[in-house]
Amino acid sequence: MSPEPSPPAVASRATDVIHNIGYRSYDGPRLGRAYARRSLFLQSLRGAYGLGRSAKSKVLPMILFAVMCLPAAIMVAVAVTTGLDELPVDYTAYASFLLPVISIFIAAVAPQTVSLDLRFKIVPLYFSRPIERADYVSAKFTALSSALFVFTAVPVVILYAGALLAKLDFVDQTKGFAQGLLAAAAFSLLYAAIGLAVAALTPRRGFGVAAIIAVFTIPYTLVSALQAIAEEQGSIDATGWLGLASPGTLMDGLQGKFLGGTTEFPGGRQLTGGEGVVYLLVIAAAIAGSYLLLLRRYRKAGL
Amino acid sequence: MDPLPPGDVRRYTNALAFLPVTVIATQSLTMRYPRVTALDRLTVDITPGVTGLVGANGAGKSTLIKILLGLSPATEGTASVLGMDVSRDGGAIRERVGYMPEHDCLPPDVSATEFVVHMARMSGLPPTAARERTADTLRHVGLYEERYRAMGGYSTGMKQRVKLAQALVHDPRLVLLDEPTNGLDPVGRDDMLDLIRRVYTDFGISVLVTSHLLGELERTCDHVVVIDGGKLLRASTTADFTQDAALLAVEVTDTDTHPDGTAALRTALTSAGLTLQAPTEAGAPGSGHLLLVDVGAAGGADAGADAVHDTVRDAVADLGLGLIRMEHRRHHISEVFQDDTPAPQLELAGTRPQEGGSDDVA
Structure with missing residues (x-):
C-alpha cells in the first residue's frame, strides 16, 4: 500500500474534467461506393414517406398510405365478421381499384425523390463523393420502386392476413397472394421508372407533379375510351393492341393474362398468348427506356 | 515527385501527411470544349497548405476543380490529386477530398445535422462515425443549437458554415472550396477566412480555395496560383506575390x-x-x-x-x-485582367514565372 493515498485520488478526479480536445482526425473504415449507394437508397426511401424531413412533408404520403390501406382493412373486417367464403376483391385487382390514389402518391413522391436534388443543387455534392452517376440513378430508382412496392403490397398483405383469419382456403389464398405481390412488384417497377423519368425533367416540383398526373391519367382515359369505341364497332381484337398505349392498361392486361386476375377491358376480355408476350415486351421496354432516359439526364447534370 | 501506385499512396498517406509532397500536380492539362478552351496546357504543382486559385470569371477555375475530382476527363495532359491519377482513381480521390460548391446546395426542409450526417455516409462513413463526426464538425465550424433547425431559416453565413462542414465531415486530406466568401458581409467574410486558415493550421487539411479577390487570399493563403483564360499566369508564395503586386x-x-x-x-x-x-x-x-x-x-x-x-x-x-x-x-485581381491595362500586368506576371514557380511551389 502506498503511504500517500490522496494524490492518486486527486489525479483521478482531474480526469473527469471536460477538455476541449480540438480537431480529431478519422482513422476508421471508409466503406466506399456500394455503401454510399445503399445510404442514398435508404435516405430516398425514407424521404418518400417524409421520414427525416419536416412534419409538413410527412402529411401527404402518410394520409395517402392510410387511404390506400383503409379499404383493405374494411374488406377484411367484413369478410371476418360475416364469414364470406371469398374476399370481395382479387389480390391483383386491388391496385387498379385504387389507381387514382396511387397516381397521386407517385405524383407527390417522384418529384420529392429527384426534383429537390436538382432544384437545390444537391446533385453536384453527390457527384463530388465516391458514387458515380449510374449509382445515383440506380439508388433513386430502387428507392422509388421500393416506396411504391410498400405502398401497393401492404394492402395486399392486409387482405391476405384477413383471409387467413377468416379461415378461407389456404392454398387458394396463398396463390392469390403471391400473384398479388408479383403484380405489385411489376406495377412498382413500371410506374417508378416512368414517374422518375418525368420528374427528373424539371427541377420545379409543381411541374413535376402536374406532368406525372397527366402521364398516368390522360393516356389511360383515352385508351379506355378508344377500347369502348372499338368494342361498339365490333372490333374487339383491337382492344388488346390499344391497351399497349397506356401504363394503366398495360398493367391491367398483364395481371389479367398472367396473374389470374380479371381485366377492366370491355367485356372483361383476356389477352391472347401473342398479345401477352407483346405486353411483357412493351412493359420491359418502357422500364428500360425510362431508365436510360434517366441515365442520360444525369450524364450532363453535375458540377 | 512521380506518384506512387495509388494503393501504396493510400496506405502511406498518414505517414506522409506532413512531408512536403504535392497534393495536386497537373502536367500540360488541357480542356477544350467545342467553342472554348477552358484550360490551356496548365502545369502546376500545389504543396500542402492553403493555396489560393485566383482568376476572373470564366478563367477555368471550376473546370479545373471538375477535373481534379475526376468528374470530367481532360482533353490532354495529366493531373494527380494526393498522388492518385484523376483519370483512373476518381472514386478513391473523392473519398479523401472534400468539395464545397460556390452555389447554394442545401435542402431547406432538412436540419443541418440530418444533412451533414447523410453527406458523411455518402462519403463512406459508417452510421455511428457519421453522427459523431457531424457533431464535431458542426461545432468546429461554429454551428451550435441551430443545427437542429431546418436550414431554410439560416442566414447566408450559417449556410456557408454548413457547406464547409459537409466538405470536412469525412476528414478529407484536401478540400476544394469554390468561392467560399461569396455573398458574405465583411464580418462574415473575415470569419470564413479565419476558419479556412484553421482548416489547415488546426485540422491539418490542405485547402485549395478559389476567389476572384486577391486581397482576401493574401491573408489566408500560403501560395497563390493565378490563371487567366485557362493559362497559368503566376504561381508563387503569397509573400512574393503581394510584394510584387503592391x-x-x-x-x-x-x-x-x-x-x-x-x-x-x-x-x-x-x-x-x-x-x-x-x-x-x-x-x-x-x-x-x-x-x-x-x-x-x-x-x-x-x-x-x-x-x-x-x-x-x-x-x-x-x-x-x-x-x-x-x-x-493590393491589386484587386480584376485590375489584373482589365482590358485597358493588360500589357504591363502581363509583363509583371511574366518576369519570374519559372524561378518563382520552382523554388516556392515544387
Whole structure:
C-alpha cells in the first residue's frame, strides 16, 4: 500500500474534467461506393414517406398510405365478421381499384425523390463523393420502386392476413397472394421508372407533379375510351393492341393474362398468348427506356 | 515527385501527411470544349497548405476543380490529386477530398445535422462515425443549437458554415472550396477566412480555395496560383506575390504654388524613375486625386520598396505639398485582367514565372 493515498485520488478526479480536445482526425473504415449507394437508397426511401424531413412533408404520403390501406382493412373486417367464403376483391385487382390514389402518391413522391436534388443543387455534392452517376440513378430508382412496392403490397398483405383469419382456403389464398405481390412488384417497377423519368425533367416540383398526373391519367382515359369505341364497332381484337398505349392498361392486361386476375377491358376480355408476350415486351421496354432516359439526364447534370 | 501506385499512396498517406509532397500536380492539362478552351496546357504543382486559385470569371477555375475530382476527363495532359491519377482513381480521390460548391446546395426542409450526417455516409462513413463526426464538425465550424433547425431559416453565413462542414465531415486530406466568401458581409467574410486558415493550421487539411479577390487570399493563403483564360499566369508564395503586386496609394493637397498638386507630384515621380498606374476609372470618386505608385516594379526586393517610399516622401516635401495619405494597396485581381491595362500586368506576371514557380511551389 502506498503511504500517500490522496494524490492518486486527486489525479483521478482531474480526469473527469471536460477538455476541449480540438480537431480529431478519422482513422476508421471508409466503406466506399456500394455503401454510399445503399445510404442514398435508404435516405430516398425514407424521404418518400417524409421520414427525416419536416412534419409538413410527412402529411401527404402518410394520409395517402392510410387511404390506400383503409379499404383493405374494411374488406377484411367484413369478410371476418360475416364469414364470406371469398374476399370481395382479387389480390391483383386491388391496385387498379385504387389507381387514382396511387397516381397521386407517385405524383407527390417522384418529384420529392429527384426534383429537390436538382432544384437545390444537391446533385453536384453527390457527384463530388465516391458514387458515380449510374449509382445515383440506380439508388433513386430502387428507392422509388421500393416506396411504391410498400405502398401497393401492404394492402395486399392486409387482405391476405384477413383471409387467413377468416379461415378461407389456404392454398387458394396463398396463390392469390403471391400473384398479388408479383403484380405489385411489376406495377412498382413500371410506374417508378416512368414517374422518375418525368420528374427528373424539371427541377420545379409543381411541374413535376402536374406532368406525372397527366402521364398516368390522360393516356389511360383515352385508351379506355378508344377500347369502348372499338368494342361498339365490333372490333374487339383491337382492344388488346390499344391497351399497349397506356401504363394503366398495360398493367391491367398483364395481371389479367398472367396473374389470374380479371381485366377492366370491355367485356372483361383476356389477352391472347401473342398479345401477352407483346405486353411483357412493351412493359420491359418502357422500364428500360425510362431508365436510360434517366441515365442520360444525369450524364450532363453535375458540377 | 512521380506518384506512387495509388494503393501504396493510400496506405502511406498518414505517414506522409506532413512531408512536403504535392497534393495536386497537373502536367500540360488541357480542356477544350467545342467553342472554348477552358484550360490551356496548365502545369502546376500545389504543396500542402492553403493555396489560393485566383482568376476572373470564366478563367477555368471550376473546370479545373471538375477535373481534379475526376468528374470530367481532360482533353490532354495529366493531373494527380494526393498522388492518385484523376483519370483512373476518381472514386478513391473523392473519398479523401472534400468539395464545397460556390452555389447554394442545401435542402431547406432538412436540419443541418440530418444533412451533414447523410453527406458523411455518402462519403463512406459508417452510421455511428457519421453522427459523431457531424457533431464535431458542426461545432468546429461554429454551428451550435441551430443545427437542429431546418436550414431554410439560416442566414447566408450559417449556410456557408454548413457547406464547409459537409466538405470536412469525412476528414478529407484536401478540400476544394469554390468561392467560399461569396455573398458574405465583411464580418462574415473575415470569419470564413479565419476558419479556412484553421482548416489547415488546426485540422491539418490542405485547402485549395478559389476567389476572384486577391486581397482576401493574401491573408489566408500560403501560395497563390493565378490563371487567366485557362493559362497559368503566376504561381508563387503569397509573400512574393503581394510584394510584387503592391501599390502605394498617395494623396496630396493642392497649394498656391501647385494648384493641381496631384499632377505636379505625378510629373515629379515619373521623372524620378517610378512607374505610376494610369489614372483609373474617371467615374470613381476621388480617383483623380489618388496616385498609385508601383512598388514592385522598382525591383521587388525590400530595399526597392523602401527606396520607393523615400522617393515619394522627398518628392512631396520638395514640392511643399501636404501629404493626406500614403498607404499600401493590393491589386484587386480584376485590375489584373482589365482590358485597358493588360500589357504591363502581363509583363509583371511574366518576369519570374519559372524561378518563382520552382523554388516556392515544387
